[in-house]
Amino acid sequence: MTYIDAIGQHHNTAPDARIVSLVPSVTELLCDLGLAPQLVGRTGFCIHPAEAVAAIPKVGGTKDVNLDKLRRIAPTHVVVNVDENEKPTVDEIARFVPHIVVTHPNAPRDNLALYRLLGDIFAREDEAEALCAAFEREYALLQAAPRRPNRVLYCIWKDPWMAVSQDTYIAAMLAEIGWTVPQLGEARYPRFEWSDALVRSLDQVLLSTEPYRFTEEHADALERQLGKPVRLVDGEMLSWYGSRAVRGLRYLRELAEG
Incomplete structure (x- = not known):
């Protein structure tokens, strides 16, 4: 049997794979599937789970992969993401790595397919199904949580100010509790300027702890x-798919419950 990734590529089961992950949230997922011993490379942004990743060699960042180091590691599989990794780099990697597994979750429930894809390819089907069950439990609890519609601006950067658009995983997460983000142009992560009209249209502003390290001081x-409520939120809980999404659903429920 073969398994199909986010861009339609077919993959066979590879229980003895040598894996490099270029996606922080996927690195965490692979470790939670019990694959840490087979991870032979990661990015410097792959920081969870800390104890497991400490022993895994770094191969640069998500955008600036050290191709020479990657060649020396000689992985059989590299896991990438459509948003996190740049296509020219991935195309170059594909010249010397036999298997590139492409991921692209766009909404919370896409995590179920992600768990099963990686579980099937790397022979961790039982672990993947356990994660799916945990996700479904948290999702059911979230559906039962109160919904108070809010129009929020989710900020990810300052100088220049940047936010998320409606066509993002983060916006899809927030939509699960009835929170919507404005569309500030065609970009998925648009730059914007504060204006009276924008501020009036919002119920509250959310400052994410990543990728910019917003703090409570920034929020205050x-x-x-602005004269509007501003809340600091955990960016990992709202933007990391993979196994972190199970805790992310619980975090969403806490936001919904105030």
Whole structure:
């Protein structure tokens, strides 16, 4: 049997694979599937679970992969993501790595297919099904949580200010509790300027702890500036798919419950 990734590529089961993950959230997922001993490379942004990844060699970043180091490691499989990794780099890697597994979750429930894809390819089917069951339990609890519609601006950067658009995994997560984000142009992660009209249209502003390291001090200062509620939120819980999404659903429920 073969298994199909996000761009339609077919993969056979490879229980003895030598895996490099270029996606932080997928690195965490692979470790939670019991595959840490087979991970032979990761990015410097792959920081969870800390104890497991400490022993895995770094091969650069998500965008600036050290191709020479990757060649020396000689993986059989490299796991990438449509949003996180640049296509020219992935195309270059494909010249010397036999199998490139492409991932692209766009909404919370896409995690179920992601768990099963990686579980099937790397012979961790039981572990993947256990994660699916945990996800479904948290998802059912989330569906039963109260929904208070909010129009929120989810900020990921400042100088320049940047937010997420409606066509993002983060927006899909927030939509699970009835929170919507404005569309500030065609970009998925648009730059924007604060304006009276924008501020009036919002119920609250969310400052993410990643990729920009917003703090409570930023939130307090911006709240004074805008005269609107500003909340610091855990960016990993809202933007990391993979096994982190199980905890992310619980975090969403806590946001919904206030």
